[in-house]
Amino acid sequence: MIAAVVLARTAAADVLPDDRADIFYSKYSGGGMNITGESVLVRKKITENLAVEANYFIDKVSGASVDVLSQASVIKDERKQKTVSVEYLHDKTTYSASFITSVERDYISDTSHISLSQDMFGDLTTVTLGFSRTGDKVGENNGTAFVPKVAWLGHADTRSYDGGISQILTKNLIAGINLEVVADSGYLANPYRSVRFLDTQTPKGYGLASQVYPDTRTSTAVQVQAKYYLPWRAAVTGSYRFFRDTWGIVGHTLELDYTHPFGKTWILEGRARYYRQNSATFYSDLFQEAAQQNFEARDQNLAGQNNTTIGGKVTWAFRPDGWLFFKRMTATFDVERIRFDYTDFRDIKDYGLPEYSPGAEPLYQFNAMVYQIFVSAFF
Amino acid sequence: MRRLTRVLPCGALLLLGACSIQPWVKPYERDRLADPIMAWDRDAISAAYLDHIRESREGSHGATGGAGGGCGCN
Numbered sequence: 001m002i003a004a005v006v007l008a009r010t011a012a013a014d015v016l017p018d019d020r021a022d023i024f025y026s027k028y029s030g031g032g033m034n035i036t037g038e039s040v041l042v043r044k045k046i047t048e049n050l051a052v053e054a055n056y057f058i059d060k061v062s063g064a065s066v067d068v069l070s071q072a073s074v075i076k077d078e079r080k081q082k083t084v085s086v087e088y089l090h091d092k093t094t095y096s097a098s099f100i101t102s103v104e105r106d107y108i109s110d111t112s113h114i115s116l117s118q119d120m121f122g123d124l125t126t127v128t129l130g131f132s133r134t135g136d137k138v139g140e141n142n143g144t145a146f147v148p149k150v151a152w153l154g155h156a157d158t159r160s161y162d163g164g165i166s167q168i169l170t171k172n173l174i175a176g177i178n179l180e181v182v183a184d185s186g187y188l189a190n191p192y193r194s195v196r197f198l199d200t201q202t203p204k205g206y207g208l209a210s211q212v213y214p215d216t217r218t219s220t221a222v223q224v225q226a227k228y229y230l231p232w233r234a235a236v237t238g239s240y241r242f243f244r245d246t247w248g249i250v251g252h253t254l255e256l257d258y259t260h261p262f263g264k265t266w267i268l269e270g271r272a273r274y275y276r277q278n279s280a281t282f283y284s285d286l287f288q289e290a291a292q293q294n295f296e297a298r299d300q301n302l303a304g305q306n307n308t309t310i311g312g313k314v315t316w317a318f319r320p321d322g323w324l325f326f327k328r329m330t331a332t333f334d335v336e337r338i339r340f341d342y343t344d345f346r347d348i349k350d351y352g353l354p355e356y357s358p359g360a361e362p363l364y365q366f367n368a369m370v371y372q373i374f375v376s377a378f379f
Numbered sequence: 380m381r382r383l384t385r386v387l388p389c390g391a392l393l394l395l396g397a398c399s400i401q402p403w404v405k406p407y408e409r410d411r412l413a414d415p416i417m418a419w420d421r422d423a424i425s426a427a428y429l430d431h432i433r434e435s436r437e438g439s440h441g442a443t444g445g446a447g448g449g450c451g452c453n
Contacts, residue, residue, distance in 0.1 A: 022424045028432060041424045055424065122402025160441070166419075171408040174417065180441035221441035227419065229411040237419075243439035251439030259416045267416065277438050301438050315421075334425060340436070370432060372425055 014119060016051045016089050018327065019044050019379045026059075030338070030368025033063045039374075049090065055083040076145040079104045092119040096130075106139035106150050115162075126166040134158040140191040154187030172229040182219045189213040195298040196348070197287040198358060205358040206348075209290055211297050214282070219245035223253075234260040248281035249302065264320045273309035285346050286359045300364070304343035311336035311370075327378045334372040341365045 026037035037059035045051045060078045085098040093116065100111040115130030136156040143149030164178040189211045199207035225239035236258050243251035257271040280302040282295035312335055319329035346361040356362075404412075411417065420426040434440045 022422070024424050024428070026428055037428065039424060039428070057428075123406070124402050124404060162442070168404050168409070168412060171404050172411055174412055176419070178442045182441050219439075219441060221439065221443075223442040225419070227417055229414065229417060233414070233416075235414075235416045239443075241439070241442055243441065245438075247438075249438040251437065253439065253443075259421075261416055267421075275433075275437060275439070280438065301436060305437070307437075332422065332425070336429075370429070372428065374422070374424065376422070 014089065014092055014123065016045055016049070016087060021377045022374050024372065024374040027371045028368060031340070031366040033061065035059050035061050049088060051087045053085040057081040077105055093117065105148050106141045108137040110135050124168040128164045130162045132160045138187045138191065153191055156184060156186035156188055159183045173226065175226040176224070178223045180221045184217040185215060188215065188217055190299050193299045195284070195287055195296045197290045197292065205353050206286065207290060211299065212295050213297060214247070214295055217245055217247055219243065234258065247302070249277055249279070251275065251277040265317050267315040269313040271311045274306070276306040277304060279304040279344055285344050300342065300345050303345035305340060305345070306343070307338055307340045309336055309338045325379055330376045332372070332374050332376065336370040338368045338370065340368065
């Protein structure tokens with residue numbers, strides 16, 4: 001993301017982008033969860049070559065996903081994330097550094113990111129290289145939503161290496177390729193999710209046990225994308241991402257986006273996204289016995305799934321010619337509907353004995369709605 | 380023959396390095412590319428949020444996003 005934004009910003013010219021402030025509100029609902037988010041972002045050029053950016057994000061979670069719900073523990077939590085970034089432009093090189101800290105009651109994460117972006121070949125090509133390091137402290141709330149009792153379980157360390165090339169191909173076409181290699185180590189499991197195994201001695205026909213994950217994971221993701229300016233002032237974007245990791249997950253992401261402005265007041269955007277992955281090698285919806293193998297998971301994120309997203313976005317410039325010291329002010333509404341279909345993760349919250357024996361429950365599926373509304377001021 | 384296959388690529392690289400690549404899209408032809416609708420991400424705050432939503436629910440990550448932390452456990 002950081003690399004992509006830097007690419008986008010520097011692809012056009014050797015100048016830093018305009019100053020900008022955003023006030024943002026979001027809502028996600030689906031799969032038993034409701035999450036609201038509020039955010040403020042301010043970006044300011046100190047000089048023509050130096051810009052700083054600060055972002056504060058808070059999201060509030062109520063409910064819990066199906067595998068957590070199936071153990072009857074409803075969670076209320078909030079996450080506060082602070083980001084500070086600095087960008088320095090020297091000749092045709094942009095140097096960036098970001099620091100992100102995210103705090104939840106049972107999860108603390110700190111990320112540092114540095115990147116370097118270089119324009120070359122008559123500014124037709126922009127090459128970006130970046131590195132980030134994240135340290136996570138992972139805990140589990142063994143109390144209730146209102147009287148928390150957090151036990152800290154371990155730490156995770158993430159090192160990410162990213163690189164990208166953005167290339168102007170014609171006066172209407174720009175293309176890019178991004179590569180990111182991520183190495184995780186430490187406590188990587190989700191403590192709120194459990195594996196289940198056949199146990200005829202229990203009323204449900206299965207028992208639950210803690211997940212056991214490998215303590216390392218290495219992943220590689222490659223994304224190619226292209227953006228084309230159509231003859232009637234509109235843009236179409238296509239992208240494909242390939243993902244593979246040492247846990248056996250292979251993921252494919254396809255995205256298509258169409259952006260159409262109307263005068264200087266309105267911009268409409270429509271998008272479609274398709275995602276597919278197979279399950280991790282140590283994932284199973286139902287193990288045949290307790291402690292069947294060394295590593296065991298039943299986290300829905302590691303299950304086989306495909307999901308389809310349809311989304312739209314409207315940007316309204318309610319002050320297209322500026323107001324006071326603002327050059328332009330806009331309001332944006334964005335909505336997405338995501339359909340999740342799991343291929344080997346079953347719904348054990350709503351279905352079970354006597355009608356459905358363990359392993360014969362219907363596969364889990366759900367719809368999610370994602371709303372965003374934000375006001376942006378450029379100055 | 381083996382020596383030739385080694386020398387030829389090196390020679391080609393030297394020749395490439397000696398000539399400067401001329402931009403085939405001139406600066407005055409880039410007005411369309413400079414249009415805000417041609418930015419990869421028009422709104423960074425929104426792109427980061429959507430990336431977080433997806434990474435919290437999918438096994439894949441990277442190359443498009445990842446700004447931000449948290450486990451997305453719930």
